[in-house]
Amino acid sequence: MNAHIIAIGDEILIGQTINSNAAFVGSRLTEIQVNVKKISVVGDEIGEILAEFSEVWSKNDLIVVTGGLGPTHDDVTREAIVKFFNCQLVRNEQVLNDIKERFKRFGRSTSKINEDQSLVPDIATVIRNQFGTAPGTFIERDGKIFVSLPGVPYEMENMVENFVVPKIKQKLGTSDSITKMLTILTTGIPESTLFEKLSPIEDVLPGAKVAFLPSAQGVRIRITVTAYNEEQANDKLLKHEQKIRGIVGRYVYGKGNEELGVVVGRLLKDRGLTISIAESCTGGLISNIITNYAGSSLYFDRALVAYSNASKVEILDVSEDLIQRVGAVSEEVAGEMAAAIRSISGTDIGLGVTGIMGPGGGTTEKPIGTVFIAIADSNNTVVKRFNYGDNRLLNKERAAQSALDMVRKLILGISLEN
Amino acid sequence: MNAHIIAIGDEILIGQTINSNAAFVGSRLTEIQVNVKKISVVGDEIGEILAEFSEVWSKNDLIVVTGGLGPTHDDVTREAIVKFFNCQLVRNEQVLNDIKERFKRFGRSTSKINEDQSLVPDIATVIRNQFGTAPGTFIERDGKIFVSLPGVPYEMENMVENFVVPKIKQKLGTSDSITKMLTILTTGIPESTLFEKLSPIEDVLPGAKVAFLPSAQGVRIRITVTAYNEEQANDKLLKHEQKIRGIVGRYVYGKGNEELGVVVGRLLKDRGLTISIAESCTGGLISNIITNYAGSSLYFDRALVAYSNASKVEILDVSEDLIQRVGAVSEEVAGEMAAAIRSISGTDIGLGVTGIMGPGGGTTEKPIGTVFIAIADSNNTVVKRFNYGDNRLLNKERAAQSALDMVRKLILGISLEN
Numbered sequence: 001m002n003a004h005i006i007a008i009g010d011e012i013l014i015g016q017t018i019n020s021n022a023a024f025v026g027s028r029l030t031e032i033q034v035n036v037k038k039i040s041v042v043g044d045e046i047g048e049i050l051a052e053f054s055e056v057w058s059k060n061d062l063i064v065v066t067g068g069l070g071p072t073h074d075d076v077t078r079e080a081i082v083k084f085f086n087c088q089l090v091r092n093e094q095v096l097n098d099i100k101e102r103f104k105r106f107g108r109s110t111s112k113i114n115e116d117q118s119l120v121p122d123i124a125t126v127i128r129n130q131f132g133t134a135p136g137t138f139i140e141r142d143g144k145i146f147v148s149l150p151g152v153p154y155e156m157e158n159m160v161e162n163f164v165v166p167k168i169k170q171k172l173g174t175s176d177s178i179t180k181m182l183t184i185l186t187t188g189i190p191e192s193t194l195f196e197k198l199s200p201i202e203d204v205l206p207g208a209k210v211a212f213l214p215s216a217q218g219v220r221i222r223i224t225v226t227a228y229n230e231e232q233a234n235d236k237l238l239k240h241e242q243k244i245r246g247i248v249g250r251y252v253y254g255k256g257n258e259e260l261g262v263v264v265g266r267l268l269k270d271r272g273l274t275i276s277i278a279e280s281c282t283g284g285l286i287s288n289i290i291t292n293y294a295g296s297s298l299y300f301d302r303a304l305v306a307y308s309n310a311s312k313v314e315i316l317d318v319s320e321d322l323i324q325r326v327g328a329v330s331e332e333v334a335g336e337m338a339a340a341i342r343s344i345s346g347t348d349i350g351l352g353v354t355g356i357m358g359p360g361g362g363t364t365e366k367p368i369g370t371v372f373i374a375i376a377d378s379n380n381t382v383v384k385r386f387n388y389g390d391n392r393l394l395n396k397e398r399a400a401q402s403a404l405d406m407v408r409k410l411i412l413g414i415s416l417e418n
Numbered sequence: 419m420n421a422h423i424i425a426i427g428d429e430i431l432i433g434q435t436i437n438s439n440a441a442f443v444g445s446r447l448t449e450i451q452v453n454v455k456k457i458s459v460v461g462d463e464i465g466e467i468l469a470e471f472s473e474v475w476s477k478n479d480l481i482v483v484t485g486g487l488g489p490t491h492d493d494v495t496r497e498a499i500v501k502f503f504n505c506q507l508v509r510n511e512q513v514l515n516d517i518k519e520r521f522k523r524f525g526r527s528t529s530k531i532n533e534d535q536s537l538v539p540d541i542a543t544v545i546r547n548q549f550g551t552a553p554g555t556f557i558e559r560d561g562k563i564f565v566s567l568p569g570v571p572y573e574m575e576n577m578v579e580n581f582v583v584p585k586i587k588q589k590l591g592t593s594d595s596i597t598k599m600l601t602i603l604t605t606g607i608p609e610s611t612l613f614e615k616l617s618p619i620e621d622v623l624p625g626a627k628v629a630f631l632p633s634a635q636g637v638r639i640r641i642t643v644t645a646y647n648e649e650q651a652n653d654k655l656l657k658h659e660q661k662i663r664g665i666v667g668r669y670v671y672g673k674g675n676e677e678l679g680v681v682v683g684r685l686l687k688d689r690g691l692t693i694s695i696a697e698s699c700t701g702g703l704i705s706n707i708i709t710n711y712a713g714s715s716l717y718f719d720r721a722l723v724a725y726s727n728a729s730k731v732e733i734l735d736v737s738e739d740l741i742q743r744v745g746a747v748s749e750e751v752a753g754e755m756a757a758a759i760r761s762i763s764g765t766d767i768g769l770g771v772t773g774i775m776g777p778g779g780g781t782t783e784k785p786i787g788t789v790f791i792a793i794a795d796s797n798n799t800v801v802k803r804f805n806y807g808d809n810r811l812l813n814k815e816r817a818a819q820s821a822l823d824m825v826r827k828l829i830l831g832i833s834l835e836n
Contacts (some may be wrong), residue, residue: 007769012456012457013444013449014445014457014599015442015445016441016601016640017445017631018438024428026430026431027433040458041440041456043455062627071610073628074627113610113613154807156811177667188628191489192531196531210492214431214570222428265461265526282706283706283708283710284703284705284723285706285708287725288700288706290702291723291814292701294726294778296701301725302728302729303702303722303723303725304723305695305709305722305723306712360712360713389549392712393710
């Protein structure tokens with residue numbers, strides 16, 4: 001089944017909104033063996049939308065449209081659907097009721113523009129909206145499927161998970177060949193080094209299609225295999241994974257969409273370990289990542305975002321003299337921060353992070369992008385120096401990733417040396 | 419000038435990477451009066467890429483392509499360009515030198531796959547890469563412009579800012595009509611309420627094209643006007659802005675792409691105020707946002723991410739008895755957190771945030787999404803209760819936004835009541 005995803009909205013064309021919806025839809029369709037051939041974005045202009053519908057209709061089996069279903073005048077997707085399929089709008093009482101109930105819950109009454117969101121194309125199966133007012137629609141015509149979903153991400157995501165994916169899976173039935181992907185996540189090794197270590201790729205991973213995808217979090221290795229069935233595909237992927245781990249295993253922190261924060265959280269939880277953090281230059285990012293996951297209160301005790309020198313001295317008892325002598329951005333201060341937060345909090349592990357994120361503050365000896373990360377446990381405090389680049393936000397992300405990777409390595413007994 | 423943006427990469431189609439590059443290019447082109455008509459995404463397959471080049475070439479004046487320029491085998495954009503324009507690859511010595519210098523800086527030597535990135539189409543003007551190895555290319559043919567840029571965001575962004583935008587601006591010269599946009603940023607008011615307050619929109623903002631864009635940060639109002647020149651356009655936009663501020667001004671925190679964290683940072687800096695934060699359920703997100711901006715050390719002293727009750731008791735001196743009696747998620751505890759962090763840090767303002775982000779931990783009285791945010795200054799401590807939804811990450815984002823908005827309102831003397 002070939003699919004095309006269309007996102008509608010001037011806000012995407014002019015760059016006010018990033019098209020994260022297409023990524024979500026693309027990943028869910030790929031998981032159920034739908035081949036996403038193309039993604040396009042068109043503006044809130046009915047002529048443009050109709051032209052796009054016509055262009056993609058003949059080339060695909062499935063079209064998923066997101067956006068343009070809001071209650072205000074600038075949303076025209078529903079009108080385009082009515083014109084494209086030459087159908088009528090009818091009031092859907094269940095949707096009307098959903099909308100009224102929703103407003104009631106928030107102690108408000110509906111207005112006409114909200115109520116009119118219950119008008120749906122008569123040829124469509126309605127997809128109810130659990131988190132908002134605009135319903136989705138599912139249309140089958142000429143052996144093809146056309147799905148329209150709201151642009152608000154969590155409303156759309158819910159409909160994809162609970163309606164679109166199960167429905168399409170059921171239509172697809174079983175097939176005689178299967179394509180499956182596995183993404184191996186690495187951090188702390190550059191793309192070209194990774195590529196060379198795994199070269200020649202055709203010999204190291206025979207029969208696989210391999211892609212290398214660099215980002216601030218590290219390099220992802222995506223492996224695609226084709227097989228007769230799921231079991232055989234899994235078997236092939238497992239062999240490739242083992243091969244990669246055999247060569248660059250210490251840099252591998254996870255698979256698929258896993259985030260390092262999840263991996264580290266699981267390691268802490270499984271080993272019954274706790275952590276506390278003293279972060280300066282990362283400004284709360286490491287704690288933020290750790291607390292993005294439900295259940296983090298089991299292993300995360302506290303963090304001090306010690307931005308001012310005073311906060312380092314007062315709460316962490318770093319000596320003012322030391323800061324004067326070696327600077328707040330130093331191996332020594334990072335080490336004291338890690339040890340102090342660990343001891344104050346009574347956790348198993350303490351992290352200390354101090355650095356210069358830019359754009360100002362660099363020196364010849366410690367240029368922008370210099371970060372010291374320390375990790376303390378009951379045995380030892382290890383401090384590592386990292387040299388990132390000039391971009392403040394990237395430096396924060398990279399330092400957070402490096403810090404979490406040090407926790408991973410410490411727990412797994414992997415050497416912290418490069 | 420009509421433009422089409424093409425992003426190349428299987429990782430975007432299958433949803434592993436969100437197409438933030440197109441948003442960046444779209445916003446920069448829009449700023450210089452280029453009309454972005456469409457965005458598309460195609461996979462790493464040379465046939466598909468060539469078909470897309472052909473399709474968009476005839477319909478547009480400018481084509482910007484991102485991605486597919488990496489050193490590994492899965493990157494085929496350069497090959498597609500050579501085939502499409504029927505040109506040759508030639509070695510560019512300056513690019514080769516850039517690549518070698520880059521590797522030298524990191525203490526590494528280049529390999530053949532890196533050096534081969536200096537092979538560029540002979541008909542192209544090379545765009546040097548300050549942050550990576552793949553050069554961009556700028557091609558002019560048949561009165562049209564074709565630009566190819568690497569997919570790594572900061573490498574691409576730098577080339578757009580410093581080469582593509584100035585070059586296209588120069589080509590465009592001056593025109594006899596101008597379209598200009600202004601986005602007004604609101605928070606704390608639902609989309610339909612905002613729309614109703616500004617209705618009928620044709621009378622309230624005559625002659626403007628208006629769009630409402632909701633997100634976790636609030637609702638953006640985008641106004642587009644057409645005028646004879648820049649001055650007249652600015653004048654129209656200013657009048658519309660004043661009209662909007664006159665009706666819903668207390669919800670307006672900024673304009674354009676401004677983030678609330680920047681707005682609050684500027685207010686703190688301009689008034690010479692300092693802030694400290696005790697955040698529990700937001701887990702460091704508020705501090706992370708505040709420290710995303712250079713110069714935040716001028717007004718941000720420290721944050722305690724007080725996840726465990728012990729950390730609230732030990733560092734903030736919240737009484738254990740109070741937590742037992744009213745719960746850690748309560749008006750009282752939020753208030754004590756704000757006042758305590760302010761007093762410990764000696765800052766002008768203290769924020770205290772405690773809540774239930776989900777998916778677990780809700781009760782009938784305090785369901786998931788219940789958050790108490792307190793703000794303390796030398797006069798007073800004000801606590802507000804918020805009720806968000808079921809999504810943990812959205813709840814964190816909304817709470818951070820609400821907290822920052824309370825700081826904005828406090829500084830500007832806007833009532834904290836709804």
